[in-house]
Amino acid sequence: LTAPPLDAAQVRHADMILATHAHPGHLDGPSLVPMLERSRAAKLVLPKSAADAANALGIPYPRMSTTDAGLRIEYFKDNLYGRIYAVPSAHPTLDHTGPGGHPYLGYLIRFGRWTVYHAGDCAPYPDLAARLRPYNVTVALLPIGDKNFSPSQAAQLALDIDAKWIIPMHYGTFSEDRESEFVAHMLGHRPELRFRIFQVGEKWVVPEE
Numbered sequence: 365l366t367a368p369p370l371d372a373a374q375v376r377h378a379d380m381i382l383a384t385h386a387h388p389g390h391l392d393g394p395s396l397v398p399m400l401e402r403s404r405a406a407k408l409v410l411p412k413s414a415a416d417a418a419n420a421l422g423i424p425y426p427r428m429s430t431t432d433a434g435l436r437i438e439y440f441k442d443n444l445y446g447r448i449y450a451v452p453s454a455h456p457t458l459d460h461t462g463p464g465g466h467p468y469l470g471y472l473i474r475f476g477r478w479t480v481y482h483a484g485d486c487a488p489y490p491d492l493a494a495r496l497r498p499y500n501v502t503v504a505l506l507p508i509g510d511k512n513f514s515p516s517q518a519a520q521l522a523l524d525i526d527a528k529w530i531i532p533m534h535y536g537t538f539s540e541d542r543e544s545e546f547v548a549h550m551l552g553h554r555p556e557l558r559f560r561i562f563q564v565g566e567k568w569v570v571p572e573e
Contacts, residue, residue, distance in 0.1 A: 368395070369564045378403035379441060380429070382448070384484025385455065385468040386414035393421030400427055409437060409448060409471070413464035432465035446475045451495045453486035456511040478502045478570060481527070485534070488517050493524035501527040503570060507534035509542040515549040522557055529570065530559045 372395040381399055383391045391414060400406055400423060410418060412430035419425055429437055431450045439446035448471050452458050455468040470483040481501045486492075504527040506518040512534060513521070522530040530550075535542040543561065550559050560568065 373398040373402055375399045376402040378406040381406055381408050382471055383410040386417040397422050411467055411469050413467045448473050453484045454489040455485045456487040472499045483507055487512055496525045501525050503529045505531045505533050508532040508546055509535045515546040519554045530557055
């Protein structure tokens with residue numbers, strides 16, 4: 365594993381920090397605790413089933429905003445209004461329980477006319493596109509490789525939900541590197557889809573239509 369691109373304690377201006385599920389790579393105490401300590405007003409958004417795991421890492425319950433599929437968290441600051449909608453993710457299955465809800469979530473983050481979908485860890489499942497389509501996704505961040513999407517599955521989902529951009533993530537995390545495979549598939553089979561490959565620390569602004 366490579367070193368993180370920044371020291372978590374440098375994050376001092378966060379309002380919300382999102383965790384998709386309780387696995388260590390996504391609910392990382394050494395990163396989350398200093399971020400919350402430095403960003404005193406920030407809340408950790410996470411599945412309700414992950415609250416006890418977060419508390420065991422040293423995060424107080426009042427610093428959490430728990431959520432589940434079908435729920436919405438609202439954000440107001442300096443005349444800016446945003447919403448975070450939660451949708452189930454399959455990792456690699458949905459594993460829904462009644463009291464605990466969905467343990468793996470993806471988030472739709474909407475500000476104005478832009479919506480970013482961050483899938484967390486997710487494999488395709490039958491009604492995923494139907495759940496996402498009403499949100500008019502601008503940018504879809506989809507995990508590639510391991511037990512997540514293959515490049516062709518990610519491209520198909522982006523088409524099914526009419527996403528304006530597709531951003532691959534999670535590739536190279538384990539023993540595989542799917543970046544070149546993803547690029548080859550997009551250029552060779554899905555030239556109508558726009559995509560972006562990021563370098564660590566790169567800033568990007570979604571182009572205006």
